[in-house]
Amino acid sequence: MMSIIKRNYSLKKHNTFNIDVKAKYFTIIQNEKQIFNLLQEDFLLKEKILILGSGSNILFTKNYNGIVVFNQIKGIKIIEEDEKCSTIKVGAGEKWHDFVLWSIKRNLSGIENLALIPGLVGASPIQNIGAYGMEVKNTIQKIHFINIKSKKKIIINDFDCKFKYRDSIFKNQLRDKVIITNVIFKLYKKPINNIKYGEISNELQRIKKDPSPKSIAQAVINIRNKKIPNPKKIGNSGSFFKNPIVSQNKFMKLKNKFPDIVYYKNSTKKIKLAAGWLIEHAGLKGIRKGDAGVHKNQALVLVNHNNANGKEILSLARYIQKIIKTKYDINLETEVNII
Ligand code: FAD
Numbered sequence: 001m002m003s004i005i006k007r008n009y010s011l012k013k014h015n016t017f018n019i020d021v022k023a024k025y026f027t028i029i030q031n032e033k034q035i036f037n038l039l040q041e042d043f044l045l046k047e048k049i050l051i052l053g054s055g056s057n058i059l060f061t062k063n064y065n066g067i068v069v070f071n072q073i074k075g076i077k078i079i080e081e082d083e084k085c086s087t088i089k090v091g092a093g094e095k096w097h098d099f100v101l102w103s104i105k106r107n108l109s110g111i112e113n114l115a116l117i118p119g120l121v122g123a124s125p126i127q128n129i130g131a132y133g134m135e136v137k138n139t140i141q142k143i144h145f146i147n148i149k150s151k152k153k154i155i156i157n158d159f160d161c162k163f164k165y166r167d168s169i170f171k172n173q174l175r176d177k178v179i180i181t182n183v184i185f186k187l188y189k190k191p192i193n194n195i196k197y198g199e200i201s202n203e204l205q206r207i208k209k210d211p212s213p214k215s216i217a218q219a220v221i222n223i224r225n226k227k228i229p230n231p232k233k234i235g236n237s238g239s240f241f242k243n244p245i246v247s248q249n250k251f252m253k254l255k256n257k258f259p260d261i262v263y264y265k266n267s268t269k270k271i272k273l274a275a276g277w278l279i280e281h282a283g284l285k286g287i288r289k290g291d292a293g294v295h296k297n298q299a300l301v302l303v304n305h306n307n308a309n310g311k312e313i314l315s316l317a318r319y320i321q322k323i324i325k326t327k328y329d330i331n332l333e334t335e336v337n338i339i
């Protein structure tokens, strides 16, 4: 069946910043056939296309002068199984957290630390979602997508996705060029029990639970509920900026000047800095310009106190970037997709 195309459609309910912009056209797709049909429409040849999940990593700064395609392809299915792993095909329109709950119920391990991240499964590879010591790239095996221009279905392997910290091929070469329809995950039957993030072990002790996919997910949910503002209560998109990655040399200079600077060492020689710390120690935590603000408890999260528009949030973000550049000589990159 052909999908219904609405005109002049409000996106307020479709983005977690609650920005009230309109899409020239809006449609929902529930299967690949509907995508192929849609791509045959003549009028679409002239239009820009934006694929939308839950809008939890998007800042709309103006009306969208094209067609917004809301991905609602459903289904979670085990397609292969051996004694160690289950391979699972998940529709891009499934809610990420529902898939995490599904996996925990079956005692499968690999994504429990990513509990409660908003958004849909189809967006999870785009910025390689990560939290509390895990990244989704470690469980993705293949991705099915349709190339908008060639109208061809393509299956890509994980190693071709160029996954990095909050980055993938889908944020670069394939940006706005493809519609992800299904993601194939490999989850483990033996629990990984990744509790290297100190807060998780503290929380497990507090709730008196041994590590398991279920208890770790619960610990993560508890931590997140304390730390990250709920978009249902106050508009936000999670971390607005990426944590910057700097050279050893640059880090040493900063550490001399700011001995308390918060940082993470990873496998490379580079050092990741906590952008929240940089913003807080530049005196910007909790500031407000009209209804656009920096959250009072988590300086990396920008919030819409009520009626801010996208341009106002963006202007606050640019102001923060300018101050951080002046104070630390660091260019903060946005994590959120600015549209
Ligand atoms: P959207 O915001 O709708 O889209 C994001 C981008 O992906 C857009 O460019 C869009 O065009 C593209 N896209 C979406 N679906 C498809 C598709 N099927 N095919 C092609 N392109 C597509 N992220 C983390 O990594 N870790 C966290 O801990 C985390 N915590 C968060 C907490 C809060 C409170 C919020 C609001 C956000 C948080 N995020 C976090 C960011 C966000 O949840 C993730 O980036 C999520 O994957 C976005 O999913 P979405 O469906 O909302 O995508």
Ligand code: EPU
Residues within 6 Å of the ligand: 130, 131, 132, 133, 227, 228, 237, 238, 239, 240, 241, 242, 243, 262, 274, 275, 276, 277, 278, 280, 285, 297, 298, 299, 300, 335
């Ligand atoms: N910090 C401050 N002040 C603040 C906020 C943080 O000093 O206002 C310092 C604290 O020392 C804290 C450290 O920064 O220990 C790190 O903070 P937190 O643990 O809250 O994590 P984060 O670096 O701010 C990252 C991700 C989150 C993810 C958490 C947990 C990025 C850009 N953000 O945040 O992801 O949930 O770690 O793993 O990598 C998202 O991407 O949207 C997101 C929420």
